[in-house]
Amino acid sequence: MSRVILQPTGNKDAREHYVDTLVRPVDILRIKPFVSSEEYNYLKDMYPDGLVPTWGVTPGVNNVNANKWSKIQPADVTFFSANKILYSYGFVTFKIQNKQLAQNLWGFNIKGETWEYIYFLDEIREHDIQISLFNKVVDYAENYKVQGFAVLDEDKSESVLSYFGLHSETVIQPVSEVEYQNIIENFDWKDLDTEGKSKSRAEQGFLRTTLFRNKTTSNCGICGKEYPISFLVAAHIKKRSLCSKEEKLDFKNIIMPMCKFGCDDLFEKGYITILNGTVKSNGKTSTEALENYLNSIVGKKCDYWNESTVNYFEWHRHHHSLSKVR
Structure with missing residues (x-):
């Protein structure tokens, strides 16, 4: 199922990156020299206008960010936050680890790190959500603040996505044929709770993948x-x-x-x-x-x-x- 990603943009680097590679998406020809032909063709199919909204995170201490990044999948939703507001969101389409591309796009921070754990986005929209409301939805403490890159677990992600009705119409959640078969053979489709809705979206995701691929x-x-x-x-x-x-x-x-x-x-x-x-x-x-x-x-x-x-x-x-x- 889709997960929710929290991405704070309060510091100077993040604010600049948000403008430089999201508000003004990256020209795919700038990306081309740093990726494989397979990766380039995938992006070309996904972004026919050649403009690719791009984000990345540094490895973090003891690879803490890299480990979180490894959980990201297509159709996950990234919320960007600042000043106690989740002010925009976008759906993940693809991810790559690429230090050279990150260096070209963003350079290095004061620690000598670059934002090499890259993921690409689509359907970016403004969405003015007070952090106090978000905290209630996910049952966080009232004074919680988004202070670091985070990937929510499945239950909290589903709570957020269901409450705000956020599901991509273009990016397809990856579901294998085996998973699809398991859904059809074992799930009670009369069940309309959170799990039932998630399974239904997974089934639709698989069928859309079958028809449309990339x-x-x-x-x-x-x-x-x-x-x-x-x-x-x-x-x-x-x-x-x-x-x-x-x-x-x-x-x-x-x-x-x-x-x-x-x-x-x-x-x-x-x-x-x-x-x-x-x-x-x-x-x-x-x-x-x-x-x-x-x-x-x-x-x-x-x-x-x-x-x-x-x-x-x-x-x-x-x-x-x-x-x-x-």
Whole structure:
């Protein structure tokens, strides 16, 4: 699950770094000479505009910061703090240890250290949270102050993320196929407590990874238009709540990307279906605008219709009583 990272920015170095490499993201061409081709290509895919918000921490005494940094994963949330306020946050996309890159970006501190434990961020937003409220949410002492780089444990992280509703729409939490299988086979999905919500996000993260990998944009499986992945969902062809465990585990064939601009809702509510690989309408319309949208997608080819998915599409068609399609 995603963790919360606390990053104070009260001292001079931190304030300067915040402006130099976050407010003004680093040009990817500045990073390129210091990273491997694999790392560069990953960043290039993640940041198509070539601007990379970048942060780093020093090793710390006895590698205390390095050990905390080792816990960071994609989709973790970093809060930046100063003057008793958590004033902004961003989602982690990737991390590397790279002393040469850190030296180029930030130089050295008075101890001769550089901020070589680097992590990259996205979706950076201002978010004015009083530290007193944060302390209540995580059950810290009322007078707690963010004085050093910290990575919260899973329970406290979940409390913060749930309270403020902070979950990335583009960065995907890493979940292995084995973990996904364990979620499907052993978890009671009627459980809506903190653990249940965390498991649900992990499942969605795995399915989105299956569809999008490291892409920042992709095409809707219905209208075919290209969108940032934050505007696409990993939609189940057969309604998820009615899938058997075996069908849920057939994740490569049960899901497809659909856009939030209409296609996902229209498919979910049965206004459209796929017949022999073509988008069809069942004739349910109520307004001119809806009719116009349906007309714009009816007849399009669906690349996700094949011999492995046809049974799921047939289920969808019959479930919504779409025997008379046009």
